[in-house]
Amino acid sequence: MFKKLIVFISFIIPFCFYAQDFSASWQGHFSYYNIKEVAQGNNKVYAASENAIFSIDPATNQLDQITTINGLSGETISTIYYSETYELLVVGYENGLMEIVFDNDDNVLTIVGIIDKPTIPPTSKRINHFNSYDNLIYISTNYGISVFDLARLEFGDTYFIGDGGTQIQVNQTTVYQDYIYAACSGGNGLRRALTTNTNLIDFSNWQTITSGNFTGVESQLDNLYAVRSDKRLFKVDNSVLTEMFLYADQPLDFRVVNDNLIVTTKNNVFVYDSDFSLLSQTVMDTNNFSTEFTSATIDSDFIYTGTKNFGVLKTELLNPVAFEEIHPESPLLNTPFSLQATANGVWVVYGEYDLFYNPYTNGGPHRRGISHLNREEWINTPYSEVLGARSLNAISINPFNNNQVFISSFFSGLLEIKDEIPTILYDDTNSGLEPLDLSNNQVVDDIRVGATTFDSNGLLWTTSGIVNNQIKSFNLSNNQWRSYTLNTIISGAEGNNGFKDIIIDSNGTKWMTAGYSYGVIAFNENGGNPLVKGIYSEEQNMPFTFASALALDRRNQLWIGTYRGLRVLYNTSNVFDNGNIEVDEIIIEEDGIAKELLYQQYITDIKVDGSNNKWIGTSDSGLFYLSSDGQKTIYHFTTDNSPLPSNSIRDISIDDVNGIVYIATTRGLVSFRSGSSGALETLENAYAYPNPVRPGFDIVEKKVKIKDISENVNIKITDIEGNLVAEGQSRTNQRYSGYNLEIDGGTAYWNGKNLANNVVASGVYLVMLSDLDTYETKVLKIMVVR
Incomplete structure (x- = not known):
């Protein structure tokens, strides 16, 4: 009955709207290894990763996923809470967004009351904790406390409880003996106010019990406990704090379940009964699970602990020795960088470099593994097994042997994988690859291999940044390498930092995106007399020198994505003969006005499907699906009208056999079943x-x-x-x-x-x-x- 009431009322609330379920055409491929928080309710355990949630039914071991496909936003989750009374899951986000997921219902209700509040700085809108009392939820945030009425689905008051009514960070609240207690950071201590007071928006009605930095506060039957940032747990009695325990590590999660107090640190889970007697203690099994705990909950028999690397670990409450790893099939991380689709699957790597091909960004060169989706099963290879290869950034599959895969490292060389096992790391000691060659003649042990591809003869072509011979071929049959320079276009070894794309046309010409300054470079070995041509200048109608994506369509037209728009080279066959080569923009008609297609957009990737239509990813405007000539936009997918978890597209790859488009975003991987498949040579199998x-x-x-x-x-x-x-x-x-x-x-x-x-x-x-x-x-x- 409660849920029916909620659905009715929500239609008249302006800051609430329902998200669409996209499961008919879309599939989510989110990672469930890094769990931010667990919650319990409805005889299930819920576990939230960065931007997706799964539930565990202990009775049947069934796992269900809740993702952007079902209507979640794709933003970064900070906390979750399940309401048994109203049969719903409340999700809080780092940006202040709230979402409500109803049981046995496809609807996800999005609530933007906090995120749209102009008087609160964006950096202060993070939701830290939900605390239920009667029909209300007290929302702990980085600005204070907001009250949300679950029965009416509407916000009540907001409490700025800092001295003088300032905004302060509240980490957790609880209600104990008619008082609401707030654990605060920034030296603002532990504060309380009477729940019966009708004017809690007045800061003067909040009493400071003690100063300091408090990370948690919880009530357990007749007891009140608080956790301070110095790893100490206190019992609070009539505003007097009595130290109960000093932990080896800072408590990260602090809650009461089934009248038991649960304290989670990175290495332990402590469960106390109502007398503060230790009922159970879980110790990290470092031999089998090298990770950190994040949060924990219990039922009558088991402890369910969220971890950073293994999803949820389940162990017996009274004998926490053996662990069971629980999570849905998923890739390693929610930060895919590059993809390569196959029939019935996709390869994923997570290495990064920035706009200037610098792999040292965001803590790089990154020590991350590889994921391979093979017929609904994810095969994950951790960093510990990739022979030390860092910043893995591009993938090529041998067309003559699909079990042989080459993955570029933008720091360590080229990694070869056979039958899912990394076998060889090619570097300057066992191949023709070269380390960085700097202008001061200093050679650095840093081998930056970028885009690679196979030609029709089975040669693997590789590209490298900051070397004199930027392009190389590798003959797998005799282990022979050949090197070629592009220095007639590129100014010296340091003139080009890297190559994101390389494709080969029917004439054997290699087309490459050449760093930040040289646009597109065409190269043909020409029987020993190499031909090189650059397309990057304003005179050639390039909108910017940084070319970021390439695709050769079924009419041999070259589609070029740049930092500032889209261009097409309609005649690729005479590139070396034409002294005044120019590329063209695509002009479309919009509302009776002629406009340039994707004007000034940062194009991150372009792929061509079986019907010669174009999939184009952008850095901040989502994904475009265009007709073969670009004149018609068939789809424009964004976070507002699709399950894309982010409008920033990193890579696209198409399974032409099954018509599945894989889309890597900055917040995870999704796929769209377009139905478009590649044409075959004959009608034999129609x-x-x-x-x-x-x-x-x-x-x-x-x-x-x-x-x-x-x-x-x-x-x-x-x-x-x-x-x-x-x-x-x-x-x-x-x-x-x-x-x-x-x-x-x-x-x-x-x-x-x-x-x-x-x-x-x-x-x-x-x-x-x-x-x-x-x-x-x-x-x-x-x-x-x-």
């Missing part, structure tokens, strides 16, 4: 599904798919008597064009309608496929039952 089309199938919306067709195909659908029902052609009836029969790369979509735009009757229908290039034909049968 098939249609569902087949038969049963009465329960919504043929108009979900459509019949005709899969594994060739690139240039004509399709006719007729009834059994030969009457034409629908017709389409690859380069005419493209998807999203409103035709009854649309073709998207290797897949055609039929909405079940005939030429009169009516849904067809029950019967058998013939699908006649004709390849317009090879004249190959094939006939399929589809049975429709209505």
